[in-house]
Amino acid sequence: MSIIISCNNQKGGSGKTATSINIAKGLADDGLMVLLVDLDLQGNASSKFCEDYEEINGIVEAINNEVRIEDVVYPTDIQNLYVIPSKLEWLDCLEDMAREYYTLESEGKENTSVMKIKRLLEPIREHFDVIILDNNPSYKTILMNCIYAADLIIVPVNIDRNAIKGVDYTIRNIVEVINNADENVDPKFRILINKTSRTKVSRECIELIRQKFSGIVLDTTIANQISPAEKQTFFDDYFMIDDQTTKVGRDFKCLVEEIRKEMNI
Numbered sequence: 001m002s003i004i005i006s007c008n009n010q011k012g013g014s015g016k017t018a019t020s021i022n023i024a025k026g027l028a029d030d031g032l033m034v035l036l037v038d039l040d041l042q043g044n045a046s047s048k049f050c051e052d053y054e055e056i057n058g059i060v061e062a063i064n065n066e067v068r069i070e071d072v073v074y075p076t077d078i079q080n081l082y083v084i085p086s087k088l089e090w091l092d093c094l095e096d097m098a099r100e101y102y103t104l105e106s107e108g109k110e111n112t113s114v115m116k117i118k119r120l121l122e123p124i125r126e127h128f129d130v131i132i133l134d135n136n137p138s139y140k141t142i143l144m145n146c147i148y149a150a151d152l153i154i155v156p157v158n159i160d161r162n163a164i165k166g167v168d169y170t171i172r173n174i175v176e177v178i179n180n181a182d183e184n185v186d187p188k189f190r191i192l193i194n195k196t197s198r199t200k201v202s203r204e205c206i207e208l209i210r211q212k213f214s215g216i217v218l219d220t221t222i223a224n225q226i227s228p229a230e231k232q233t234f235f236d237d238y239f240m241i242d243d244q245t246t247k248v249g250r251d252f253k254c255l256v257e258e259i260r261k262e263m264n265i
């Protein structure tokens with residue numbers, strides 16, 4: 001049975017997609033069967049692997065029961081790496097999910113809306129060693145779905161002046177959902193410090209995060225390197241993790257090793 005890793009932070013631009021893509025590539029290169037599921041209407045992870053992601057069936061059609069989940073798993077140019085793409089219409093699905101959640105809550109019924117993603121992935125879990133979920137910022141209903149589905153939640157946080165605020169909000173929400181769910185819902189959750197530099201401010205900020213969130217911060221931090229990040233956005237076959245001449249590439253490699261150790265994969 002596969003391990004499900006979800007990247008969440010309700011603050012935008014914190015490195016969820018960069019993390020998802022690089023750990024997916026690193027784990028696939030290690031010989032593991034990896035599925036990257038894009039749960040973001042922006043389709044940033046999808047566009048890296050499928051040029052025509054807006055035209056083909058994906059997560060939207062699968063969740064709407066128009067197609068089977070098996071039929072929206074696409075191979076990529078990378079050996080062992082598969083993708084389920086997203087598109088703008090995912091916004092309607094998120095709104096439907098939120099509406100269903102609040103309707104079931106107000107009627108005092110069992111809230112099955114938080115198990116949609118877990119149930120959707122069930123038929124394909126046996127085919128993969130690792131399933132990675134890349135997410136939209138915000139949208140509490142999808143965060144809840146990830147918490148119910150995942151074995152590990154990674155919360156990437158950028159080193160900037162608002163870093164603590166965003167991560168604090170997401171961590172509080174994760175803890176609240178876990179505490180209110182039954183005992184089967186117990187994913188690990190770990191903060192990943194992203195966009196570090198060698199300045200004093202950056203070092204102080206890292207220290208502050210490690211103190212405030214003691215025990216749940218990953219050892220690995222990811223360096224801020226604009227040029228490799230831009231290349232990854234513009235060139236389909238460039239992945240930061242592959243470029244071991246860069247600090248950010250080496251950091252992502254360490255991250256993959258730390259995740260494998262932490263999750264026994």
Ligand SMILES: Nc1ncnc2c1ncn2[C@@H]1O[C@H](COP(=O)(O)OP(=O)(O)OP(=O)(O)O)[C@@H](O)[C@H]1O
Binds near residue numbers: 011012135226
């Ligand atoms: N370590 C890094 N060094 C330099 N730039 C980075 C790094 N990580 C991410 N970036 C850049 O920062 C921007 C935001 O990163 P990314 O898209 O991964 O964030 P996100 O959390 O997925 O955003 P969103 O919330 O919009 O989905 C992107 O332009 C990306 O290329």
Ligand SMILES: [Mg+2]
Binds near residue numbers: 017018040044135
């Ligand atoms: Mg993203």
